[in-house]
Amino acid sequence: MQFTYSNPTQIHFGQGQIAAIADVIPAQSKVLVIYGGGSIKKNGVYDQVTDALKNHTWLDFAGVEPNPTKETLDKAVAIAKQEQIDFILAVGGGSVIDGSKYVAAAAKYDGDGWDILTGKYTIESALPIGAILTLPATGSESNPAAVITKAETQDKLPFMHPSVRPVFAVLDPDAMKTLPERQLVNGIADAWVHTCEQYITRPTNAAVQDGYAETLLRNLKTLGEQFAVRDNDAWRANLMWSANQALSGLIGQGVPQDWATHMIGHELTALWHVDHARSLTIIQPSLLRNQIDYKRAKLEQMGRNVFGFANSDDLAERTIDAIEAFYKQLGLETKLTEHTGNKETAINAVIDQLTKHGLTSLGENQSITLEKSREILENAIG
CATH class of the missing domain: 3.40.50.1970 (Rossmann fold)
Structure with missing residues (x-):
């Protein structure tokens, strides 16, 4: 703090x-x-x-x-x-x-x-x-x-x-009234992952930042659940303000931040023109599973305070499953299938780009090495 x-x-x-x-x-x-x-x-x-x-x-x-x-x-x-x-x-x-x-x-x-x-x-x-x-x-x-x-x-x-x-x-x-459905869905996902990048790290006792992040995540979850009846002023206003607040700087003050999902996701967009938001939903679930030992406490906190889950030994795992289910409910991809060539070639292409850009130690703990990035991509690329 x-x-x-x-x-x-x-x-x-x-x-x-x-x-x-x-x-x-x-x-x-x-x-x-x-x-x-x-x-x-x-x-x-x-x-x-x-x-x-x-x-x-x-x-x-x-x-x-x-x-x-x-x-x-x-x-x-x-x-x-x-x-x-x-x-x-x-x-x-x-x-x-x-x-x-x-x-x-x-x-x-x-x-x-x-x-x-x-x-x-x-x-x-x-x-x-x-x-x-x-x-x-x-x-x-x-x-x-x-x-x-x-x-x-x-x-x-x-x-x-x-x-x-x-x-x-x-x-x-x-x-927002004339925006295509795809762009609105992307907006929800983008704001959601922005919030997660500043929240799913490790406990810091930053009560205001955590509480505000959880409020934003609950808002975005509700907006996603209400997507079928989105044509109203309140829905549009709440998405517009939630997305702004997700990356206005406040919830990231004084707390560790991740951003590895973004760094890896950027390469999917640069190589295969994947929508930015969808590059994030493709990478994030695999990244969270890969880094669960570091992120378990905050994932459990998110499970309780955002999804309303009861405590259990597998609460962190259930939270990641719920995040992935949220994306699928919105029609968002959680596996990359838009790449050209076979899976190994696609993974190597991303690793080459990460290496070129010096992104060899990512995440709030710098624990996502190129080897870990490869493991994440193995699960994220179909």
Whole structure:
């Protein structure tokens, strides 16, 4: 329980809040609006943004893909530099917001933006960012982290810096109304695993963090169970806020964090374009079983406080089974079958990538060696 915590992102939550950007983006700023495949032009969000920015000078950049690539984002960086952009407005889900963070930082750097991901360049400053969230999942709208893919080399790497934390975020649940079922399910899974990465480690007596994490997990479990009747304001609002709080920074303060599921899962996405959330549900159950000796106490706590299980000698094992059953109930994969080639070739491909990226000791105990990663993949890959 030793930490310094600050989250200065201003949140505008609720219906109609997109209009707030008219006042929170400085009037003199030249704005670059960054978005994805164009769904915001079909659901009314783009029209609301246009109306709110009617007194601003602004340009837009479309086409940021799921798991945003350096190759696409560098085009936006060039525009930001050429047009002397003062402010970035990300309109979309985690991929768009992550990509906008890359643009904001790379626009203030004379070299190749990928240097940020490899550590060759340490961010000194970035353009200010605002976010309008349309897909609740990653919490990127109020945290300082991003994950970017270099398609040319199939590398997917994270970076983190305070200067790319959005200065404000608009969370209007109405923006979710037209989202496909697959994306909503992914959002639940992403928020769930984000919470688990900060919770299923070892006991620390951090009562607030544990209690808040358990509340988020119970909320997400309930939202999953209510998925068939999801078309209502309360369901959308609770998912949007739960996903934000899962990775806003609070529940991870002063406690050990894991993130091995993410590090291994990133390689599945980079190699075979597996949806980010589904890469997590594929890896996590196998990882938890592999690391159960370290995680038994917290798994038992989760079993009691999230799933309502009674104490038993196999409580940790039953909790992992329940997590996997939750994913399957939502139609999420828990085995990788999308790889090319045979199982051994697929495992070797992931191990090669982990080695290349220096991810040879993962988890809160650094106990997931390459050998352990191979064991996890043996169970996670079909």
